[in-house]
Amino acid sequence: MPLSTDQSERYSRQTELQGWGALGQERLLGSRVFVAGAGGLGCPAAVYLTVAGVGEIVVCDGDVIERSNLNRQFLYTRDDLTKPKAPIAAAQLRRLNPDVKVTPVIAEIDRSSAQELIEGADLVLDCLDNPETRIALNRAAIARGIPMVYAAVAEYTGYLSFLNPPATPCLECFVDGTRPAVDPPVPGCTAGILGTLEAMEALKFLTGTGETLAGKLLIMEGAVPEFDVIEMEKDPGCPACRGL
Amino acid sequence: MIIYLRSGGKLKDRLKPDVDQYTRRIEVEGDKPLRDILNEVGVPDSLVAFAFINGKLERLEYRPVDGDVITLQPPVSGG
Numbered sequence A: 001m002p003l004s005t006d007q008s009e010r011y012s013r014q015t016e017l018q019g020w021g022a023l024g025q026e027r028l029l030g031s032r033v034f035v036a037g038a039g040g041l042g043c044p045a046a047v048y049l050t051v052a053g054v055g056e057i058v059v060c061d062g063d064v065i066e067r068s069n070l071n072r073q074f075l076y077t078r079d080d081l082t083k084p085k086a087p088i089a090a091a092q093l094r095r096l097n098p099d100v101k102v103t104p105v106i107a108e109i110d111r112s113s114a115q116e117l118i119e120g121a122d123l124v125l126d127c128l129d130n131p132e133t134r135i136a137l138n139r140a141a142i143a144r145g146i147p148m149v150y151a152a153v154a155e156y157t158g159y160l161s162f163l164n165p166p167a168t169p170c171l172e173c174f175v176d177g178t179r180p181a182v183d184p185p186v187p188g189c190t191a192g193i194l195g196t197l198e199a200m201e202a203l204k205f206l207t208g209t210g211e212t213l214a215g216k217l218l219i220m221e222g223a224v225p226e227f228d229v230i231e232m233e234k235d236p237g238c239p240a241c242r243g244l
Numbered sequence B: 001m002i003i004y005l006r007s008g009g010k011l012k013d014r015l016k017p018d019v020d021q022y023t024r025r026i027e028v029e030g031d032k033p034l035r036d037i038l039n040e041v042g043v044p045d046s047l048v049a050f051a052f053i054n055g056k057l058e059r060l061e062y063r064p065v066d067g068d069v070i071t072l073q074p075p076v077s078g079g
Helices: A003-009 A022-027 A042-052 A085-096 A114-118 A131-144 A187-206 B034-040
Strands: A032-036 A058-062 A103-107 A123-126 A148-154 A157-163 A216-221 A226-231 B002-005 B023-027 B049-051 B056-058 B069-074
Touching: A022 A187, A032 A042, A032 A114, A042 A085, A042 A187, A058 A085, A058 A148, A085 A103, A114 A131, A123 A131, A123 A187, A131 A148, A131 A157, A148 A187, A157 A187, A187 A216, A226 B056
Parallel strands: A032 A058, A032 A123, A058 A103, A123 A148, B002 B069
Antiparallel strands: A148 A157, A157 A216, A216 A226, B002 B023, B049 B056, B049 B069
């Protein structure tokens, strides 16, 4: 559908980007993104997808808001404590951009639920906080043939990649899903940077502009500080994507 | 052979850098995987998710060669 006058003005600062244009914006408005996790990564990722005009955003999280979330999960306030994250995040996002349909889902993502949850999405954002759930999401994305943006953070460190097997490695080609889950210390800015970069990967992919991190891993060592982008290869013995 | 192990993050304290504040020089005897070298120098392989060398991701089974500068990365899974 062609952009309205209001939309043309609202999105003008990004449609001016080379290769984006009105067509790229129309593609974005017709896209559906599944945001897995509405925490430190999910809040900034969902905000930038919303203001950019992604047509539908599904925000999925089974947790409730805790006081210790508030240093980085800026869609929530003290008034929201003990409430489920997904509907509170969705309400905040809708206020930012009425063009966007935001669908909250209160659900735990696991091997039995993940495929059904992500069905119909053009892209999945891994904004999760533990290896086991990430692996469940990875397997579901492979089964459905949906690309996935991966990010993870701890302290001042962050990792980011664009996964689209068989063209690229999948998550299990380089992440050990058997490691125990930990709640690492993390300042809000670390999660904010990586969540924002997840949104950037999504926008490049959905509009067909720029170059994604397909086959590459971005490593942020904020304590030093350093950013590195390194090449990755598929693991021929990967339990998730070998034989694809 | 001589290799250099490097970490700017949380592994730095385990690594005990001696070349600069991020880098430790290691003399390695024989051909052995990075996993064994790490364990010998007091960096348990359980604390290392992967390494990168010359802009390429390597697993802990990688066998270093003389002069390698190997950057170590910890497991990170938070969100």
